Each structure stands twice: as C-alpha cells, then as structure tokens.
Amino acid sequence: MSSISLVETNQLSFSYGARSILHDVSLAVPKGSIYGFLGPNGAGKSTTLRLLLGLLQAPAGTVRLFGHDLARHRVALLTRVGALIENPSLYDHLSGHANLEVTRTLRGLARGRSEEVLALVGLTEAAHRPVREYSLGMRQRLGLGLALLPDPDLLILDEPTNGLDPNGIIDMRELLRRLQREQGKTILLSSHLISEIERVATHVGIIQHGRLVFQGHMAELQNRQRDNQQLLIETDSADTCRNLLPAALGRARVTGAGTLLLPYESREQVAELARQLVAAGQPLYHISCQQPTLEETFLQLTETTPTP
Numbered sequence: 104m105s106s107i108s109l110v111e112t113n114q115l116s117f118s119y120g121a122r123s124i125l126h127d128v129s130l131a132v133p134k135g136s137i138y139g140f141l142g143p144n145g146a147g148k149s150t151t152l153r154l155l156l157g158l159l160q161a162p163a164g165t166v167r168l169f170g171h172d173l174a175r176h177r178v179a180l181l182t183r184v185g186a187l188i189e190n191p192s193l194y195d196h197l198s199g200h201a202n203l204e205v206t207r208t209l210r211g212l213a214r215g216r217s218e219e220v221l222a223l224v225g226l227t228e229a230a231h232r233p234v235r236e237y238s239l240g241m242r243q244r245l246g247l248g249l250a251l252l253p254d255p256d257l258l259i260l261d262e263p264t265n266g267l268d269p270n271g272i273i274d275m276r277e278l279l280r281r282l283q284r285e286q287g288k289t290i291l292l293s294s295h296l297i298s299e300i301e302r303v304a305t306h307v308g309i310i311q312h313g314r315l316v317f318q319g320h321m322a323e324l325q326n327r328q329r330d331n332q333q334l335l336i337e338t339d340s341a342d343t344c345r346n347l348l349p350a351a352l353g354r355a356r357v358t359g360a361g362t363l364l365l366p367y368e369s370r371e372q373v374a375e376l377a378r379q380l381v382a383a384g385q386p387l388y389h390i391s392c393q394q395p396t397l398e399e400t401f402l403q404l405t406e407t408t409p410t411p
C-alpha cells in the first residue's frame with residue numbers, strides 16, 4: 104500500500120448556522136486502504152463525507168482528492184469518485200439491470216458495463232428481477248453497483264451496512280474486500296459500530312463531537328487495546344482493600360462490592376499486590392489480567408473527549 108493519500112483534509116471546520124459541527128478535522132486516507140471512519144451518532148461523519156463530495160462547502164480548511172484541491176477542480180475530481188451517501192435512489196418497478204442501464208446510458212458508458220458491475224456486486228442471478236423484490240442487502244449492493252459504474256478509483260460510503268442483517272453485513276464486507284484487493288479501489292466508509300469496521304478496515308479514523316480523536320492503522324488501535332490491559336481483583340471488601348493499600352490500589356476502580364480494576368503494569372506488580380493483600384489480612388479469591396475489547400477501546404476514546 105502506498106503512503107499517498109487519496110483523500111486529505113486540512114483542519115476542516117464546519118457549522119450549521121451558529122452550531123459548530125466539525126473542528127479542525129485532518130483526515131488522511133491512504134491509497135489502496137479501506138479506511139473505517141468511525142464515530143457515535145451525531146459525531147459528524149456524514150457532514151465530513153458531504154464536504155469531501157463537495158455537497159457542502161467548508162468555511163475553513165481544505166479538501167484534497169487525488170492530491171488536488173477539491174474547490175478548484177471539483178468536476179474533474181468527482182468523476183473519479185463513487186459515492187453511496189443515503190439510501191440509493193432506485194426505480195423499484197425496474198430490474199437491477201435496468202436500473203444500472205439508466206445510469207450507464209445517461210453517462211455514456213460502454214455497453215456491457217452493467218453486466219460487469221452486476222457480477223462484481225453478486226447480483227447476476229437477480230439481475231432481471233424487479234428491485235421491489237430485493238432485500239435491503241441486495242438494494243445496498245445495487246446502490247454500490249451504481250457508484251461503481253464509471254469504475255471510480257475511490258469509493259465513499261456512508262454507513263453502507265446500516266440496517267443490514269448479519270448475512271447482509273458479511274456480504275458487504277466481502278464485497279468491499281474484493282473491491283480493494285482485486286480492483287485496487289480505495290474505500291472510505293463510515294460506521295458507528297466498530298464491530299462492522301474491525302474485520303474489514305486497514306485504517307481507522309475516529310471522530311467524536313466533530314474532532315478526530317484517533318487516526319492510524321487498524322493495528323495501532325489494536326496496540327492501544329493491548330496497552331490498556333486491566334487487572335481484575337476479587338476480594339471481600341474492595342473499599343477496605345483500597346483504604347489499607349492506598350499506594351498500590353489508590354488508582355483502582357471499585358466495580359463491585361468485592362471487585363477492583365486497575366491498570367496492569369507488570370508481572371511483578373501482580374506478585375506484589377497479592378503479597379500486600381495477604382499481608383493486610385484480606386482474602387484474595389481471584390486475580391487476572393483483562394484485555395479490553397476493541398469496542399471498549401473505541402468507547403474509551405470517544406467517551407473521554409469533552410463536548411465542545
């Protein structure tokens with residue numbers, strides 16, 4: 104994967120009227136990546152994606168696509184981008200194939216492209232059924248097919264798995280992987296669920312209250328997860344233990360009458376804690392090291408960002 108960024112924003116800010124929504128967002132989406140743009144509802148994901156597509160204008164900051172300024176070369180740059188921003192607008196009474204053909208003809212694209220795209224999104228068999236008979240997952244794939252018609256280098260997808268059942272999510276994930284690996288597409292997709300991103304994204308950006316709170320390789324997020332290991336201690340009275348051992352347990356969180364959680368430091372810390380608890384006459388029923396889930400790491404990153 105190259106280090107060239109196909110999407111780059113520099114200190115992007117945006118307000119709806121007096122309401123400030125984005126603050127200094129500097130995104131970098133590497134060429135060839137699947138970039139998961141994550142954040143809770145209302146964090147500013149759709150607003151950012153709309154700015155990237157020139158559907159909104161930012162009063163401050165710049166957007167560069169393929170290394171060029173979007174404000175100056177909007178039309179030329181957007182011909183290289185496929186987008187799925189809301190529910191795709193589809194003609195329900197027409198077949199999937201006919202829906203693609205309408206757009207293909209309008210755009211003057213080569214004959215046969217609709218069939219290629221249907222194969223790509225796994226809809227060849229259903230190609231001639233009316234879209235009103237399609238499942239939500241099939242509709243989303245057809246919407247993605249519409250975005251893929253002109254063979255764009257970059258795909259920008261806003262919550263493409265929203266509302267899909269587990270099978271629909273798996274199909275979409277596999278389709279995105281294939282588009283990246285076999286077709287060389289760069290894909291920027293948003294989601295509010297880390298579980299939908301973690302198995303597909305190579306890179307992650309996390310936004311909270313309009314601010315980017317993390318950006319990097321998926322592996323870097325996983326490293327943070329490892330760095331945040333917690334020690335779980337079970338005893339009789341968590342409060343008594345904390346009072347007896349302020350140096351060792353002062354930072355511990357009481358999570359139940361007899362349970363404490365504190366940041367894990369080392370094996371020696373575990374041995375020393377066990378020794379001190381026993382020396383203080385406190386029973387030690389259980390001590391173990393817990394790794395937070397990626398979900399908890401994500402929540403920790405987003406919950407600790409103050410509201411502006």
Ligand SMILES: Nc1ncnc2c1ncn2[C@@H]1O[C@H](COP(=O)(O)OP(=O)(O)OP(=O)(O)O)[C@@H](O)[C@H]1O
Pocket residue numbers: 119124142143144145146147148149150151295
């Ligand atoms: N047209 C609008 N006018 C005023 N405020 C808006 C408008 N669109 C969005 N907002 C507000 O901007 C903030 C960011 O919204 P945005 O849709 O970008 O968030 P999001 O991260 O995509 O969330 P979701 O996952 O719920 O779509 C929210 O507080 C939302 O209420």
